[in-house]
Amino acid sequence: MTAIGFIGLGVMGGPMAANLVKAGFDVTGFNRSPAKVERLVAAGGRGATSAAEAVEGADVVVTMLPDSPDIEAVLLGGSGKGDDGVLARLAPGTVVVDMSTIRPDVARSLAAAGAERGIGVLDAPVSGGEQGAVDATLSVMVGGEAATFDTARPVLDAVGRTIVHVGPAGAGQTVKAANQLIVGGTLQLVSEALVFLDAHGVDRSRAVEVLAGGLAGSAVLDRKAPAMLARNFDPGFRVDLHHKDLGIVTAAAREAGVAIPLGALVATLMASLRAQGHGDLDHGALLLQVEQLSGRADD
Template sequence: MSRIGFIGLGIMGSPMASHLARAGHEVIGHTLDPKAYARLEADGGRSADSVEAAVKDAEIVITMLPNHPQVEQVVLGPDGVFAHAPKGALLIDFSTIRPESSIALAEAGAAAGYRVLDAPVSGGQGGAEEGVLSIMVGGTEADFETATTIFEVVGKTYIHVGPHGAGQVVKAANQLVVGGTYALVAEAIVLMEALGVDAGKGLDVLAGGLAGSTILERKRKSMVAREFTPGFRIDLHHKDMGIITDAARQADLSLPTAALTTSLIAAGRAQGLGSLDHSALLKVIEKLNGLDEK
């Protein structure tokens, strides 16, 4: 079992840290919301009032934070991970950030005597709670092998996809597929309901055929019921679509469906839906069609 400093106990990080503590790892967590400590402590972990206190004896440091500015501050800042963790510690960044930021973190870590993996996850809050996340990992093969004892606790699928930054590229592709799928499911619901078909029954059929997906499996009932409690907020998906847009520009690629999905998610934020689950793209499609909210 490993000594783990876990930074970021939000919607995703909290259940992940608890899984690790229950599995027998020594987990010391730090977060900005003190209310999150109760769950970790109940599951056998400990809380720390600073990044330094969380990582000072850690063999493995885990970060699960909203975006690259927070990751860079926590890892590279004067009171951050590289200032206080033992030399040789392995940093696993589960956050979704820009590929170039992950590469820069790995380079800074190597210069300072630390190993780094970018390991963004997919599966949302449900996947984190159930410990069945999909994890796409960038870094060295040796560090990936070291980290498998962590990945096997919080994930169902974990694959080494390439060098530093590659995990973030795969996660960008993942968010493109997820965002586009939500938009299509939203349009399917609007189409069926407009023509007098029970959308719930219709989606049950779709989920069992070639159109089936994890999104239909997990979210079709809540979408039809217009329940958009956030498992992954539109605000965060908007950030991810920006990563996709930047990556496509760097690669000189035209991704028209990505551009449309980006616009729909941006519309959701403009309509004040940013704090809702990304399945609330249904509300965006309804508004485009002049339909009353349900």
């Protein structure tokens, strides 16, 4: 039985780790919140009191953490050189699958640090939200060595439905940045369309139904519009996290010398929504800002 050390049992990581247990893997998980570790134990996994304990004897280590500094601290340790982090505790041949959404350049540096120790490191961010994590239907975009990808494939198959090796180290994070650019832009346009329809007195539910069947249809419209119409902004993916991701997009675009005028505007609008105190809401709350800008916040 493949032993997996899983670090980060939050909204996404928790159900992903539970699905690995269901698939027959021996999963030991760690999270700074003990309650989340207890949920994994209740699902049949093992609990650890530290990241070091979680990865002891692991064949594969999976990380699902909020941001680049978090994953660097866990894998490389406080020194940033890898001497006191998780990488230093792993045996050569171990595979690390980082499923967080981080900067592409950080993913490349982590892969290089792993290679120095004979450890394969994949950047494998996901798309599909909390429900996709629960249903094990995530889309997983993977960067790294092809041989390492092949080794980790059974683990990835247990948490996702669409798994694609997109290129060398950092490529997975680059594709995820593009994903967040598209999702953020589409959410903004869906928000504007809903306010536009409402201003003209159109039944928005019926409008969304027909729009979804045409060229305007998308997974974003299908999954997000019903909750937006119901004004349910319980987070499937928080504004805070999408704000962080769009920061990755704009920085990577600047580094490559690529113009993303619409993406830059969406990043500004997401930052504004967060500054208004809505960081804990679902990113579909962009609707609230369009309503405010249109003078229809109380309608």
